[in-house]
Amino acid sequence: MTTLTEYLQSLQAQHAQVPSIEPITDVIDTIATVGKQITQLLRKGALADILGEAGAENVQGEQQKKLDVIANNLLLEALTANRHCSGVASEELDHATAGHQDGSLLVLFDPLDGSSNIDINMPTGTIFSLLPHPRLGEKIEDGDFLQKGSEQLAAGYLLYASSVILTFTLAPDLAQQVGIDDGVLMFSLDPDSGEFLLINKHIAIDTDTQEYAINGSNYRHWLPPMQQYIDELLAGKTGPRGKDFNTRWVAAMVGDVHRILCRGGIFIYPKDTKDPTKAGKLRLMYEANPMSLLIERAGGASTNALERIMDIEPNDIHQRVAVVLGSKNEVAHVQQRHQQ
Ligand code: AHG
Ligand code: MN
Ligand code: MN
Numbered sequence: 001m002t003t004l005t006e007y008l009q010s011l012q013a014q015h016a017q018v019p020s021i022e023p024i025t026d027v028i029d030t031i032a033t034v035g036k037q038i039t040q041l042l043r044k045g046a047l048a049d050i051l052g053e054a055g056a057e058n059v060q061g062e063q064q065k066k067l068d069v070i071a072n073n074l075l076l077e078a079l080t081a082n083r084h085c086s087g088v089a090s091e092e093l094d095h096a097t098a099g100h101q102d103g104s105l106l107v108l109f110d111p112l113d114g115s116s117n118i119d120i121n122m123p124t125g126t127i128f129s130l131l132p133h134p135r136l137g138e139k140i141e142d143g144d145f146l147q148k149g150s151e152q153l154a155a156g157y158l159l160y161a162s163s164v165i166l167t168f169t170l171a172p173d174l175a176q177q178v179g180i181d182d183g184v185l186m187f188s189l190d191p192d193s194g195e196f197l198l199i200n201k202h203i204a205i206d207t208d209t210q211e212y213a214i215n216g217s218n219y220r221h222w223l224p225p226m227q228q229y230i231d232e233l234l235a236g237k238t239g240p241r242g243k244d245f246n247t248r249w250v251a252a253m254v255g256d257v258h259r260i261l262c263r264g265g266i267f268i269y270p271k272d273t274k275d276p277t278k279a280g281k282l283r284l285m286y287e288a289n290p291m292s293l294l295i296e297r298a299g300g301a302s303t304n305a306l307e308r309i310m311d312i313e314p315n316d317i318h319q320r321v322a323v324v325l326g327s328k329n330e331v332a333h334v335q336q337r338h339q340q
Contacts, residue, residue, distance in 0.1 A: 001197040001198060001199075002197065002198040003195045003196065003197055003198075004029070004032055004166065004187050004195065004196035004197075004198070005029070005195070007185070007187075007198060008025040008028060008029055009025075010180065011024075011025050011170075011178060011180060012025050014178045014179055014180065017177065017178070017179070018174070018177045018178050020104065020132075020153065020174070021174075021178050022084075023084030023103070023104050023105050024084075024105065024130060024153055024154050024170070024174075026082060026084050027079070027082055027084055027085060027105055027107060027130060028154065028156070028168060030078050030079060030082045030085075031075070031078075031079075031107075031109075031126070031128055031156075031158070032158075032166055032187075032196055033078065034071075034074045034075050034078050034126075035126060035158040035160075035164070035166060035189075036189065036194065037074055038067075038070075038071050038074065038112075038126065038158070038160065039160055039164050039189065041067065041070065042067075042118075042124070042160050045121065049066070050066050050067045050070060050118070051065075051066065051067075051118060051119045052065065052066055052119065053065060053066065054066045054068065054069045056069070058091070058092045058093075059092075059093070059094045059318055060091065060283075060318060062115075064092065064115075065112070065115045065118050065119070067112050067115070067118050067124075068092055068111060068112045068115055069092065071111035071112040071126065072090055072092040072093065072111040072112070074111075075088070075090070075109055075111050075126070076088060076090065076093070076097060079099060079107050080097060080098070080099040080100075081099075082099065082100070082103070083100045083102070083103060084100070084103045084104060084105050085099040085100060085103045085105055085106075085107050086098070086099050086100060086101065086102070086103035086104065086105060086106060086133040086140050087099050087103075087106050087107075087133070087140030087144070087145075088106070088107045088108070088109065089106070089107075089108045089109075089142070089145045089285065089286075089317050090108070090109055090110075090111060090286070091109070091110045091111065091283055091286040091287075091318075092111055095142055095317075096140055096141065096142050096144070096145055096317065098139055098140050099140075101137065101138070101139055102137065103133060104132065104133050104136060105130055105131070105132065105133060105153070106130070106131040106132070106133055106140065106144060106145055107128060107129070107130055108128065108129040108130075108131065108145060108285050108286055108289075108290075108317075109126065109127060109128045109129070109286060110125075110126065110127040110128075110283065110286040110287050111126055112124055112125075112126065113125040113126065113127050113157075113252050113253055113254045113287065114250070114251055114252020114253070114254060114255065116251055117250075117251055117252050122250070122251070122252070123159060123160065123161040123250055123252050123254070123255040124160050124252050124254070125157050125158055125159045125160060125252055125253075125254025125255065125258075126157060126158040126160075126254075127155075127156075127157045127253070127254060127286060127287055127290050127291065128155065128156055128157070128290060129149075129152050129154075129155045129285065129286070129289055129290035129293075130152060130153045130154045130155065131145065131147050131151055131152055131153065132147075132151065132153060134147065142317050145285065145314075145317050146313075146314045146315065146316075146317065147314070148310060148311060148312065148313055148314070149284075149288070149289030149290075149292050149293060149309055149310030149311075149312070150310040150311060152171055152289060152290065152293050152310075153170070153171050153174055154168060154169065154170045154171060154174070154293075155168065155169060155289070155290035155291075155293040155294060156168025156169065156290065156294065157254045157257070157258075157290070157291075157294075158254075159254050159255065159258050161255065161258075163188050163189065164188070164189035165186055165187065165188055165189070165199075165258065166186070166187040166189070166196050167184060167185065167186045167187075167258070167261065167294065168184075168185060168294075169183060169184045169185065169293060169294055169297040169298075171293065172297065182201040182202060183201060183202040183203060183204075183297050183298065184201070184202070184203040184261065184294055184297050184298045185198065185200070185201045185203075186198075186199050186200040186201070186203065186261075187199065203261050203298045204298055204299050205260060205261060205264050205295065205298045205299050205300040205326065205327055205328075206263070206264035206327055207299070207327055207328045207329050208264070208327055208329050208330065209264040209265045209266060209326065209327040209329075209330050210243055210244065210245050210246060211245065211246050211247075211248055211259075211263075211264065211265040211266070212230075212233055212245055212246075212247060212248075212265060212266045212267075212268070212330070213247070213248050213249050213250070213256045213259075213260075213265060213266065213267040213268065214230065214247075214249070214267075214268040214269070214270070215249060215251075215269070216230070216247070218270075218272050218274070221272035221273045221274045222270055222271075222272050222273075223270070223271060223272070223273070225305070225337040225338045225340070226268070226270045226305070226334075226337075226338075228337060229333065229334055229337050233245040248265070253267070253269075253282065253287055253291065253323075257291050257294065257295070257325070260295070260300065260325070260326045260327070261294065261295075261298055264326065264327045265326050265327060265330075266324070266325070266326035266327055266330040266331060266334070267323065267324075267325050267326050268323065268324050268334070269281050269282050269322065269323045270305065270322050270323075270324070271304075271305070271322040278320050279304070279319070279320050279321050279322055280304070280320045280321045280322035280323060281320060282320060282321060282322075282323050283318060283319070283320055283321070284309070284312060284314055284319050284320065284321040285314060285317055285318070285319070287323075288302070288304075288309050288321045288323050289309065289310060291323075291325060292308075292309040292310045292325060293310065295325045295326065296310070299328065300325060300326050300327060300328055300331070301325065301326070301327075301328045301331040301332065302323070302324070302325035302326075302331070303324050303325070303331060303334075303335055304321050304322040304323065304324065305322055305324050305334055305335060305338040306335065306338055306339065309321060309323065309325075
């Protein structure tokens with residue numbers, strides 16, 4: 001089986017044609033290494049004193065868990081030490097942090113996705129997105145990170161579950177230039193050797209589905225088109241859709257997206273009226289954009305119910321967005337309802 005190291009080396013071998021590929025592979029390697037450290041901590045759980053609250057609030061106004069802080073610090077330390085990384089932005093940090101001034105890459109991450117799952121031994125993850133440094137050689141500022149999702153060079157996640165999976169993809173034009181386009185790739189961490197091994201590539205999401213993920217407890221806060229869409233799914237065979245649907249909700253976006261990459265489906269975290277100042281719960285830069293690149297590269301669709309997520313011009317590194325992603329035809333249903 002191909003190891004992650006071997007795969008990244010095969011990409012690096014193309015650096016003469018595409019010089020930007022070496023930094024990207026090196027940064028992915030760093031993230032994979034931190035993923036193994038987070039895995040070790042999760043395996044020990046309570047024994048490593050990683051459960052419970054950190055006792056502080058992040059810039060999003062959310063209570064941080066101990067592991068949110070630990071994972072953030074591990075990524076921050078490892079990435080700012082990587083000579084290719086000119087700066088990082090994290091869901092858990094107020095502002096971007098500078099790395100190496102000569103680095104060509106900006107790295108954005110949700111260090112620990114699914115924080116409410118940590119203490120109950122359920123799936124969690126890490127999400128990452130790579131952007132080009134727009135002012136090479138200059139010290140980074142928050143504004144450098146405000147690039148559309150379509151500018152991403154690569155994106156991926158680590159899923160910490162019954163097995164540990166690293167999934168990533170290169171931007172389509174970059175993959176073409178490199179001459180190796182394997183679409184979305186999945187590697188599984190072999191606990192015996194400590195290596196990530198390639199288990200799947202060219203992942204393709206079914207265009208139709210009968211499985212949906214949404215936190216239904218927010219129903220009363222949704223806008224009418226979302227309520228109507230879910231009403232139709234709940235009506236099943238006897239309703240206008242003429243088929244039964246099944247619900248799944250991992251409470252960690254990484255888990256839901258992983259399921260959709262494996263067997264299709266739709267994941268929705270809609271805008272709601274709980275806090276009208278927020279466009280949604282999920283973060284555009286750390287969650288929605290990287291997942292959108294993966295989903296689109298696998299033939300799925302990703303929108304905020306009205307427009308393509310990766311076309312949204314960001315105005316704040318911590319901005320939030322409504323998310324509707326997964327099987328193409330199902331996402332189109334949601335979008336049509338909202339356009340009407
Ligand atoms: P995070 O743990 O990084 O704050 O993200 C949690 C997100 C997402 O992963 C998940 O789909 C959703 O919040 C869960 O929301 P509910 O608490 O509404 O289930
Ligand atoms: Mn998250
Ligand atoms: Mn998080």
